[in-house]
Amino acid sequence: MQAERGVMADERAYRRGEPVALFVPCFVDIFAPKAAIATVELLERLGVSVSYPQQQTCCGQPAHSAGFRPQACALAERFARTFAAYEWIITMSGSCAAMARAGFAESGASDSAVAIGARVFDLASFLTDALGVTDVGARFPHAVTYHEGCHARRILESGDAPLRLLRAVRDITLVELPAAEECCGFGGGFSVEFDRISASMGEAKCANALSTGAQYLVSGDPSCLLHLDGLVRKSGAPLATLHLAQVLAAT
């Protein structure tokens, strides 16, 4: 399973007591604080105490994917300064983790910023790979289907880490999402620049999720969820979106 892990080729194991910093992406801070709060609660329950460096803002991905490299680079450098003291940086966004791991270098950030970016873990990979747990002691008595964000899937190659974590949750009914490898259509600026195509992709994702009979569409990528939740709420579909951390924090 761990043969090829691309930018996550990091064999380190977390030793108890090592300082851990939490990176809460800008849009999570404002729109989905519950996902970040759940991450804190979950990690603390597992004996990992976290710090929250107050200077943090954004990883720079919106600028990077729009083609604004100097601006993205400046934010990458800022990120690196903010988190320089930490060997372990955990975020609840697969896409932002991919920005740190792969995008910092592409934006032309310094070697030291790139090295700090390489210390960023998405929550699921940190739990399964660095902490070595799959059963986090959660209980979630609902039907759930899982959407893997494309950057977690194809840049981080986080594999089945989220699914292994979900399978170990007590009383959960985990239903496989059809066409799981298809993009949900968010894509940052794409979601408003190409809003009809984006919505059509998201509607297909929601239809697939609904076809499973699941009550919750869960993801480790809050940016996908922001878009999918907007579609679900507008259409009134009987589906709720939830971040992976919120399922894993539930007892």
Place this chain on the structure above:
Amino acid sequence: MTAHYDRARVAHDLRSPHAAPVIASSMQRSLEHKRAAQAHVAWAALRAQAHALKKDAIEHLDSLLSEFERNFIARGGTVVWARTAAEAAERFIRICADGGADSVVKGKSMLSEELELNDRLAAAGIAAVETDLGEYIVQLAGQRPTHVIAPAAHLSRQDVGRIFERELNMPYCDDPRTLSLAARAKLRSRYLKAGVGMTGVNFAIAETGTLVVVENEGNGGLSASAPPIHIAIMGIEKVIRRVADLDVFLPLLARAGTGQKITTYTHHFLGPEPGKQQYCIIVDAGRTNLLADPVLRESLYCIRCGACMNVCPVYRRAGGGAYGWVYPGPIGAVITGTMLDTPEASDLPYASTLCGACKEECPVAIDLPRQLLHLRASAVESGASGGGLERGAIRRFTAAMSDTKSYARAVSFLRAALAIGGALPIRVGAMGRWMRARALPKPARQSFREWWAQRP
């Protein structure tokens, strides 16, 4: 050059999920065939080999093309070099004229679309007929191909039935076998009358001077061999070093394109038969622009299998006609602007979520998302494109993120804007476009930062 690329039309079409449902389902089928076929070989290893072979060929393009030319001439063929599409078409027409040909039968070639060869031949009084069934349908309909290996991908069999009814004066029918037999009956006599047969080229082998063309209908072989003159047209990137490299490319191309283990026909053209002539027109037409860019150079590894468009969720919805020029999908979004050398096409690389599915499917492992990002950065730098979103919006965003005070101000502003925007009767700008299909996100009463600050 830019006359052929209509920026406003592309901007509209690429934003409209108007592609016939037939496209999405047939693309999905192609993809499933591909994945089933690649399961039987060491796909990852073949793919890495193909990438390395193409890299070697493109890095040594100058010497390999010369070697190919020498060996092709030694076999009795004639090589013609063309810097531009127009020059290639002129040379083609001159060969036809010198050979007294007033009609041409054509095997499938995307380069021919770049050359706008049918129109240019018609203007020179030479009748060209497409012999690949999909190309023939598209030609009858007066359209352009919408997919590199399935030119009529956008048409249903009912559409084809109506086109044949109208153009071939036959009773309407939507039975694929009847329709293809009707096309065959029409085409047979054209092969025998044509003074020139044209084919594309899949691989030009430097060490032997031979041309390799793969196809499934037999029309390519007939086009090359029935008329007295065979003209093969190829882009400079088609040359490979050795015959042995085909061991990698043939199984890869067939699987990636159609899910076949091997195509029905693999032609090795070894030079003209006695009493006949064989030409090879080697065309640049913007390829050296790609070669000159260290990032985009990799796009010349493309073997035109169509897998990146088959899997692309944007292509599946917008359709191949939406990309504005010859090559649609992710590879089209990468090469169009640079090949045509026009800033007009600088919006194309934004028509992607950067999901990476194209890179994953590409049989020669071209890093298409990296190239799309590279082109976005170039477009922003040169001012050719605003960066998908308004230039000002990104500037304001990055400024807001540059320190925690401006961040806090931006959060307050966003809360107010979303509260007001959600209540407004008119929907404008990015918020309006978001709201066409989606509810606005609701800012939490307490941000994470605020929660953390008041934590005991």
